[in-house]
Amino acid sequence: xxxxxxxxxxxxxxxxxxxxxxxxxxxxxxxxxxxxxxxxxxxxxxxxxxxxxxxxxxxxxxxxxxxxxxxxxxxxxxxxxxxxxxxxxxxxxxxxxxxxxxxxxx
Amino acid sequence: xxxxxxxxxxxxxxxxxxxxxxxxxxxxxxxxxxxxxxxxxxxxxxxxxxxxxxxxxxxxxxxxxxxxxxxxxxxxxxxxxxxxxxxxxxxxxxxxxxxxxxxxxx
DNA sequence: TTTGCTTTGACAAATATTGTCCAAAGATAA
DNA sequence: TTATCTTTGGACAATATTTGTCAAAGCAAA
Numbered sequence: 451x452x453x454x455x456x457x458x459x460x461x462x463x464x465x466x467x468x469x470x471x472x473x474x475x476x477x478x479x480x481x482x483x484x485x486x487x488x489x490x491x492x493x494x495x496x497x498x499x500x501x502x503x504x505x506x507x508x509x510x511x512x513x514x515x516x517x518x519x520x521x522x523x524x525x526x527x528x529x530x531x532x533x534x535x536x537x538x539x540x541x542x543x544x545x546x547x548x549x550x551x552x553x554x555x556x
Numbered sequence: 557x558x559x560x561x562x563x564x565x566x567x568x569x570x571x572x573x574x575x576x577x578x579x580x581x582x583x584x585x586x587x588x589x590x591x592x593x594x595x596x597x598x599x600x601x602x603x604x605x606x607x608x609x610x611x612x613x614x615x616x617x618x619x620x621x622x623x624x625x626x627x628x629x630x631x632x633x634x635x636x637x638x639x640x641x642x643x644x645x646x647x648x649x650x651x652x653x654x655x656x657x658x659x660x661x662x
Numbered sequence: 663t664t665t666g667c668t669t670t671g672a673c674a675a676a677t678a679t680t681g682t683c684c685a686a687a688g689a690t691a692a
Numbered sequence: 693t694t695a696t697c698t699t700t701g702g703a704c705a706a707t708a709t710t711t712g713t714c715a716a717a718g719c720a721a722a
Contacts, residue, residue: 455648456655473698484682489699497679519641523648526632527656535625536653540646542561542629547642549562550633579667590713595668603710 459517459524460494466510467492481505494524565630566600572616573598587611600630 457465467477478488481502490496498506503521507514530536563571573583584594587608596602604612609627613620636642 456652475698485698486683486700487681490701493700495701499680515641518639519645519648522636522639523645523652526635526645526649527652529632530628530649530653531656533624533628535621537650539625539629539632540650540653542625543632543636544643544646546562546629546633547636547646550637581667591667592669592714593712595670599669 455520458494459498459521460492462520463506463510464492466512470510477509480509494528561626564600565604565627566598568626569612569616570598572618576616583615586615600634 454462467474474485474488474492478485481488483502487496491498491502498521503517504514506512507517526540530539533539573580580591580594580598584591587594589608593602597604597608604627609623610620612618613623632646636645639645
């Protein structure tokens with residue numbers, strides 16, 4: 451993931467789009483959504499569906515997994531931004547996920 | 557396995573309740589919710605509101621912050637359990653939160 | 663059996679999200 | 693300046709999700 455990882459998902463998409471010199475209108479058409487919806491996605495005011503993320507990865511020729519990582523980490527970040535113990539929460543979540551994965555392997 | 561951090565939020569509450577030998581009915585009354593709602597909370601089928609968490613921490617004399625950490629880490633865990641890159645997502649979220657906090661301090 | 667505890671499903675009411683349109687605001691070029 | 697293209701924000705109904713509640717059913721002990 452070479453670009454600024456601290457950029458939000460929306461900022462990142464906007465960056466990609468502007469580097470391609472394409473208006474919202476064009477990308478929105480490819481995504482088959484309203485221009486205003488894409489505008490809101492770029493401003494992190496709307497969710498991006500799995501399908502949208504998939505299409506964006508094709509349009510901008512980037513790895514879909516990476517894009518999803520960006521998107522979901524963003525969502526979690528926003529969920530925890532107001533929390534006292536955000537980091538602690540993430541650490542524990544990590545522990546739990548590892549535990550679940552391990553259990554699943556047996 | 558009494559303070560097992562891998563126990564889910566619901567399992568943990570149930571454990572506390574059973575250690576106190578109190579029926580759902582009693583705790584639910586204190587929480588001012590339906591018995592069936594509490595049952596579902598203990599089975600992780602319903603969300604626990606901020607208010608419920610607060611009251612639970614009082615009833616069971618445990619730290620509210622800790623309880624919230626358990627609850628929220630659980631929610632995040634469930635969100636990511638089906639994801640390929642759960643751990644990566646959490647790492648990036650952590651980075652972002654730290655970044656935001658730092659920015660906030662300036 | 664009765665009694666008390668717990669679980670489940672159903673349901674409407676309340677909330678939140680989605681998809682869409684349109685008008686206004688901004689930006690750019692002539 | 694005007695004309696044109698792009699972007700934004702508000703409004704709205706349609707959907708989806710969550711909440712609060714109830715009643716019935718399951719379960720175990722006496």
